[in-house]
Amino acid sequence: xxxxxxxxxxxxxxxxxxxxxxxxxxxxxxxxxxxxxxxxxxxxxxxxxxxxxxxxxxxxxxxxxxxxxxxxxxxxxxxxxxxxxxxxxxxxxxxxxxxxxxxxxxxxxxxxxxxxxxxxxxxxxxxxxxxxxxxxxxxxxxxxxxxxxxxxxxxxxxxxxxxxxxxxxxxxxxxxxxxxxxxxxxxxxxxxxxxxxxxxxxxxxxxxxxxxxxxxxxxxxxxxxxxxxxxxxxxxxxxxxxxxxxxxxxxxxxxxxxxxxxxxxxxxxxxxxxxxxxxxxxxxxxxxxxxxxxxxxxxxxxxxxxxxxxxxxxxxxxxxxxxxxxxxxxxxxxxxxxxxxxxxxxxxxxxxxxxxxxxxxxxxxxxxxxxxxxxxxxxxxxxxxxxxxxxxxxxxxxxxxx
Amino acid sequence: xxxxxxxxxxxxxxxxxxxxxxxxxxxxxxxxxxxxxxxxxxxxxxxxxxxxxxxxxxxxxxxxxxxxxxxxxxxxxxxxxxxxxxxxxxxxxxxxxxxxxxxxxxxxxxxxxxxxxxxxxxxxxxxxxxxxxxxxxxxxxxxxxxxxxxxxxxxxxxxxxxxxxxxxxxxxxxxxxxxxxxxxxxxxxxxxxxxxxxxxxxxxxxxxxxxxxxxxxxxxxxxxxxxxxxxxxxxxxxxxxxxxxxxxxxxxxxxxxxxxxxxxxxxxxxxxxxxxxxxxxxxxxxxxxxxxxxxxxxxxxxxxxxxxxxxxxxxxxxxxxxxxxxxxxxxxxxxxxxxxxxxxxxxxxxxxxxxxxxxxxxxxxxxxxxxxxxxxxxxxxxxxxxxxxxxxxxxxxxxxxx
Numbered sequence: 001x002x003x004x005x006x007x008x009x010x011x012x013x014x015x016x017x018x019x020x021x022x023x024x025x026x027x028x029x030x031x032x033x034x035x036x037x038x039x040x041x042x043x044x045x046x047x048x049x050x051x052x053x054x055x056x057x058x059x060x061x062x063x064x065x066x067x068x069x070x071x072x073x074x075x076x077x078x079x080x081x082x083x084x085x086x087x088x089x090x091x092x093x094x095x096x097x098x099x100x101x102x103x104x105x106x107x108x109x110x111x112x113x114x115x116x117x118x119x120x121x122x123x124x125x126x127x128x129x130x131x132x133x134x135x136x137x138x139x140x141x142x143x144x145x146x147x148x149x150x151x152x153x154x155x156x157x158x159x160x161x162x163x164x165x166x167x168x169x170x171x172x173x174x175x176x177x178x179x180x181x182x183x184x185x186x187x188x189x190x191x192x193x194x195x196x197x198x199x200x201x202x203x204x205x206x207x208x209x210x211x212x213x214x215x216x217x218x219x220x221x222x223x224x225x226x227x228x229x230x231x232x233x234x235x236x237x238x239x240x241x242x243x244x245x246x247x248x249x250x251x252x253x254x255x256x257x258x259x260x261x262x263x264x265x266x267x268x269x270x271x272x273x274x275x276x277x278x279x280x281x282x283x284x285x286x287x288x289x290x291x292x293x294x295x296x297x298x299x300x301x302x303x304x305x306x307x308x309x310x311x312x313x314x315x316x317x318x319x320x321x322x323x324x325x326x327x328x329x330x331x332x333x334x335x336x337x338x339x340x341x342x343x344x345x346x347x348x349x350x351x352x353x354x355x356x357x358x359x360x361x362x363x364x365x366x367x368x369x370x371x372x373x374x375x376x377x378x379x380x381x382x383x384x385x386x387x388x389x390x391x392x393x394x395x396x397x398x399x400x401x402x
Numbered sequence: 403x404x405x406x407x408x409x410x411x412x413x414x415x416x417x418x419x420x421x422x423x424x425x426x427x428x429x430x431x432x433x434x435x436x437x438x439x440x441x442x443x444x445x446x447x448x449x450x451x452x453x454x455x456x457x458x459x460x461x462x463x464x465x466x467x468x469x470x471x472x473x474x475x476x477x478x479x480x481x482x483x484x485x486x487x488x489x490x491x492x493x494x495x496x497x498x499x500x501x502x503x504x505x506x507x508x509x510x511x512x513x514x515x516x517x518x519x520x521x522x523x524x525x526x527x528x529x530x531x532x533x534x535x536x537x538x539x540x541x542x543x544x545x546x547x548x549x550x551x552x553x554x555x556x557x558x559x560x561x562x563x564x565x566x567x568x569x570x571x572x573x574x575x576x577x578x579x580x581x582x583x584x585x586x587x588x589x590x591x592x593x594x595x596x597x598x599x600x601x602x603x604x605x606x607x608x609x610x611x612x613x614x615x616x617x618x619x620x621x622x623x624x625x626x627x628x629x630x631x632x633x634x635x636x637x638x639x640x641x642x643x644x645x646x647x648x649x650x651x652x653x654x655x656x657x658x659x660x661x662x663x664x665x666x667x668x669x670x671x672x673x674x675x676x677x678x679x680x681x682x683x684x685x686x687x688x689x690x691x692x693x694x695x696x697x698x699x700x701x702x703x704x705x706x707x708x709x710x711x712x713x714x715x716x717x718x719x720x721x722x723x724x725x726x727x728x729x730x731x732x733x734x735x736x737x738x739x740x741x742x743x744x745x746x747x748x749x750x751x752x753x754x755x756x757x758x759x760x761x762x763x764x765x766x767x768x769x770x771x772x773x774x775x776x777x778x779x780x781x782x783x784x785x786x787x788x789x790x791x792x793x794x795x796x797x798x799x800x801x802x803x804x
Contacts, residue, residue, distance in 0.1 A: 158560060181741065182653035184615060184710050185622060185637065192639060194632070197625040197684070198654030198691035200737045213586060220587060223599040230596065235587065237594060239643040249648035251584035252600030282599070289600035308586050335602045339583065 055170050061142040061262075062166070063088045064150055065133030066109075067280060069097035076102055077153045081164055085146075088136040090115075094128045110135060118393065123385045124378060129278060130255065130285050131271035137262065138393050144173060145266070146259040149282070152313035155217045158238045168311035169212045169259035172242055176206025177305020179247040187242040187307065206244075210265040210304040211295055214257035215239070219315040221254045223332060224283040227321035242309035247300050250342055253292025256282065257313045260295075264304065267354045267390045268295040272379040273338075275330050281319045286331040290379065293342040298357040301347045337372055341365070355387045362387075457572050463544040463664075464568070465490045466552055467535030469682060471499035478504055479555045483566055487548075490538040492517075496530045512537060520795065525787045526780060531680060532657065532687050533673035536788075539664065540795050546575060547668070548661040551684070554715035557619045560640045570713035571614045571661035574644055578608025579707020581649040589644040589709065608646075612667040612706040613697055616659035617641075621717040623656045625734060626685040629723035644711035649702050652744055655694025658684065659715045662697075666706065669756040669792045670697040674781040675740075677732050683721045688733040692781065695744040700759040703749045739774055743767070757789045764789075 062085050064071075071089070075082070079102075087107035091099055093115055101109070115127050115135050127135045133147055146169050155163045175189035181203050188195045188204070195204055220235040245251050260269060273290035299306050345364050351357045362383035369376035464487050466473075473491070477484070481504075489509035493501055495517055503511070517529050517537055529537045535549055548571050557565045577591035583605050590597045590606070597606055622637040647653050662671060675692035701708050747766050753759045764785035771778035 182647050182651045182710075184617065184653055184656070186641060190639075192635065192637065194622070194624060194628055194635070196654045197623045197628075197656065198688070198694070198737060199625075200741045201734055202738055203741075215586065220596070221599045222596060223601075226596050226599075233594065233596070235594065237592075237642055239588060239641055240639055241641040241643060243645070245584050246648050246651035248650055249584045251586055252598045254586070254599065286600070292600070308584075332603055335600060336604055339602045339605075 055144070055174060057084050058086065059143045060085050060166070060170070061088050061136070061140040061145050062086070063090070063133050063136035063140065063145050063147045065130055065136070065147070066091045066095065066099055066150060067130060067132070068150060069095055070100045071150060072100050072102050074150045074153070075105060078148075079104070080162070081154060081166055085166065086142070088140060090127070090132040090136045092129055092132045110139065119389060123389060124381045125271055125385050125389070126274060126382075127271065129280055130282070131274070131287050133255070134269065134271040137266055137269055138390065140262060143261060143263050144170065144259060145262045146170075147255065147257075148313055149256045149315075151318055152216070152257060152315050155238075155312040155314040157312075158240065163311050163313075165214060165257065165311035165313060166259075169214065172212035172307045172310070173209050173259060173261055175209065177209035177244040177307055178203065178206045179244050179300070179305045180207075182246055183244075186309070187244065190242060207303050207305050208261070208264070209244075209307055210261045210299050210302075211253075211306045212259040213251075213253050213292075213306065213308040214259070214311045214313060215309060216254075216256060216315040217312045219317055221256055221282060221315070224281075224321045224324040225332070227283055228325055231321070238312060239309065242307050245296065245306045245308055248343075250293055250296055250339065251306075251308060252289055253296065253306075253308075254282075255288030255291070256315065257311070264302075265295055265298060265354045267358050267387055268298040270294060270358060270383050270386045272382040272386065273334075273375065274378065274382075275334075276375065277330055279324060281321075281324055283319075283321060284324050284331075286334065289331075289335070290338065293338065294358065294361055294383075297342055297345060297347070297361060298354055301351065301357055302354070334373065334375065337369060337376075341369055355390060358383050358387050457546070457576060459486050460488065461545045462487050462568070462572070463490050463538070463542040463547050464488070465492070465535050465538035465542065465547055465549045467532055467538070467549070468493045468497065468501055468552060469532060469534070470552060471497060472502045473552060474502050474504050476552045476555070477507060480550075481506070482564070483556060483568055487568065488544070490542060492529070492534040492538045494531055494534045512541065521791060525791060526783045527673055527787050527791070528676060529673065531682055532684070533676070533689050535657070536671065536673040539668055539671055540792060542664060545663060545665050546572065546661060547664045548572075549657065549659075550715055551658045551717075553720055554618070554659060554717050557640075557714040557716040559714075560642065565713050565715075567616060567659065567713040567715060568661075571616065574614035574709045574712075575611050575661060575663055577611065579611035579646040579709055580605065580608045581646050581702070581707045582609075584648055585646075588711070589646065592644060609705050609707050610663070610666070611646075611709055612663045612701050612704075613655075613708045614661040615653075615655050615694075615708065615710040616661070616713045616715060617711065618656075618658060618717040619714045621719055623658055623684060623717075626683075626723045626726040627734070629685055630727055633723070640714060641711065644709050647698065647708045647710055650745075652695055652698055652741065653708075653710060654691055655698065655708075655710075656684075657690030657693070658717065659713070666704075667697055667700060667756045669760050669789055670700040672696060672760060672785050672788045674784040674788065675736075675777065676780070676784075677736075678777065679732055681726065683723075683726055685721075685723060686726050686733075688736065691733075691737070692740065695740065696760065696763055696785075699744055699747060699749070699763060700756055703753065703759055704756070736775065736777065739771060739778075743771055757792065760785050760789050 062082055066089050087105055089109045091111045093112035146166055157163055184196050185193050218234050269291050271287050273286050275286055296306055347357050347360045351360045362380045365376055366380040464484055468491050489507055491511045493513045495514035548568055559565055586598050587595055620636050671693050673689050675688050677688055680687055698708055749759050749762045753762050764782045767778055768782040
């Protein structure tokens with residue numbers, strides 16, 4: 001597909017054409033005429049999208065997994081940013097205490113009884129701990145989901161301004177991604193940025209962005225060994241950039257601060273890999289890393305993009321990583337099997353939706369990793385159950401761009 | 403090779419181990435013993451390199467292509483950074499006026515007569531215009547080359563401090579690159595940075611970095627159409643990051659501000675693609691874009707890394723892009739053939755040095771692109787001539803890491 005696209009030789013994109021036309025310069029106009037450059041029709045199948053499409057507030061759900069009970073300071077700090085939107089709060093079913101939630105938000109809270117009612121007992125999926133948020137993804141009716149861990153607060157940028165994480169995530173999702181050629185000046189659709197000399201014009205339309213992965217100031221998302229060794233290390237580097245992760249490149253996608261187009265890739269964000277010793281700290285989980293590799297493979301297959309970078313959130317300290325070290329090794333070792341698997345897995349052409357793709361990935365997991373460790377067979381089962389659940393709850397996704 | 407590496411399950415890198423050991427915490431020590439983690443021997447063939455290796459000033463040549471005659475303000479501005487190093491200045495053979503060079507530098511100037519003497523007339527390579535710097539790459543005897551266009555001045559960072567572009571390039575080249583898995587917090591070997599949770603430990607040693615591509619503040623490196631349309635657009639976004647361009651991803655590598663390990667990839671930086679209408683402005687050239695794709699393909703094949711990002715230089719305005727538009731279309735159109743070619747070209751295992759690889763790429767260019775446009779047949783010829791020249795001048799490269 002890449003080859004086919006890039007071989008459309010000498011075709012300028014609509015965006016560039018419009019800019020040309022907008023300049024009104026006689027030389028440019030006569031040049032366009034001389035070169036006989038035609039305006040191109042958008043290919044709705046591939047999903048070239050329009051960055052100027054206005055997103056309404058009610059197209060967005062903010063999903064928060066409540067893994068601790070007191071949500072007061074979290075929600076109050078986020079109030080200036082979140083209060084316009086509908087919130088879905090899913091209480092960790094293992095959490096005994098009642099949630100403390102401040103007034104003034106438009107929100108729905110889901111608890112263990114809701115999960116039991118919707119999901120029933122005929123599933124291998126566990127929604128406890130950080131995985132509780134996935135229940136929110138399931139019951140949401142909105143196009144876009146934004147999800148932030150409840151130990152994160154709004155960050156400030158280099159100039160001291162509060163970062164509107166929602167606005168930045170939506171910008172990332174509603175401007176094209178460029179996975180087929182790396183732009184050295186980062187996201188060409190950022191304000192003030194553009195494509196660098198040598199970037200093929202046929203690839204400048206980009207593809208629909210399905211997943212936006214934000215970053216963390218203060219406490220970065222390290223694994224337990226790194227965290228244990230560098231207890232005092234803080235991330236203070238505000239990198240003012242968004243990047244499309246290139247096609248076929250995998251990344252450690254963290255669920256701490258993400259947004260996605262639920263209609264298009266929702267089912268690919270799946271709570272599947274659960275460590276035997278999974279605990280209540282991020283560094284004791286792998287569910288998001290697994291899901292991240294799954295969604296990246298699905299996006300590569302469907303011709304969708306994944307962006308990483310802005311927005312930052314401010315991640316606050318908690319927990320003692322040293323005591324998590326014994327648990328973490330399991331996850332660390334599993335990665336050595338998981339990465340080559342996801343690097344090599346290829347999906348059949350018949351897989352045209354995220355659901356199809358997840359089913360295919362699950363089959364391959366069972367086949368190629370199933371005998372390595374029982375955790376993988378369970379993950380494959382959970383993925384299949386998840387797709388069934390997604391369909392039964394009525395959230396079925398459409399092929400991208402439709 | 404990727405698969406093989408990542409399958410070395412559960413092996414921690416030397417670097418992490420050292421950090422573990424350095425902490426001196428009893429828990430960590432006993433854990434290491436309990437898990438029986440062994441220190442791993444470095445694999446000299448793959449070229450895992452040591453970030454702490456001290457680079458001496460006399461291992462570096464700064465190569466400047468003099469495409470305009472008055473070098474006074476350029477060199478004076480760079481004096482605080484360049485004066486410690488040996489400079490190679492290559493005068494564009496088309497330039498009639500004598501060069502004006504201020505006092506106080508350790509430098510050698512090469513002119514048309516030197517080029518004629520060394521290269522002779524039995525070659526298809528043209529060293530005029532921006533391509534004159536390649537003659538400097540050829541005659542250098544140093545391990546590292548840094549090259550900056552002479553319309554660039556030292557930049558200042560976000561805090562207003564002068565950027566030492568040489569130091570940053572050398573840091574990029576002497577710390578490992580990580581092309582096989584994307585680290586969301588950018589170069590994990592930058593100060594204060596590390597690998598993100600989920601990054602496989604078996605890939606954390608990284609590979610030798612062979613090419614460092616810096617960026618531009620003020621006037622970005624746009625093509626003529628973009629420049630012509632956005633005459634007033636300036637790049638003011640200082641992105642404080644270095645990124646390894648993932649394996650198999652191509653990027654528009656610009657020759658404006660680069661550094662490379664000449665011993666390892668020197669021959670892959672080749673002045674091969676020359677547009678019929680090539681002029682004296684960057685946006686009228688494609689030589690560096692072609693060479694950049696060539697060197698990226700060679701690095702991917704040899705298991706070497708390419709980094710992009712810091713350092714910035716301040717690029718000053720000149721020229722009228724509108725008048726270049728007619729010339730530029732040729733380059734823009736050629737990219738549509740060039741990119742799919744470089745995305746699909748695969749080199750044989752027998753190619754173990756940069757020279758071998760360039761010869762193989764040249765063969766493939768001739769075969770696959772030769773009939774499309776005469777410019778490609780000429781490029782293939784120039785690549786073969788370049789390798790011969792490189793060998794005859796005595797700069798032959800070694801296999802990486804040896």
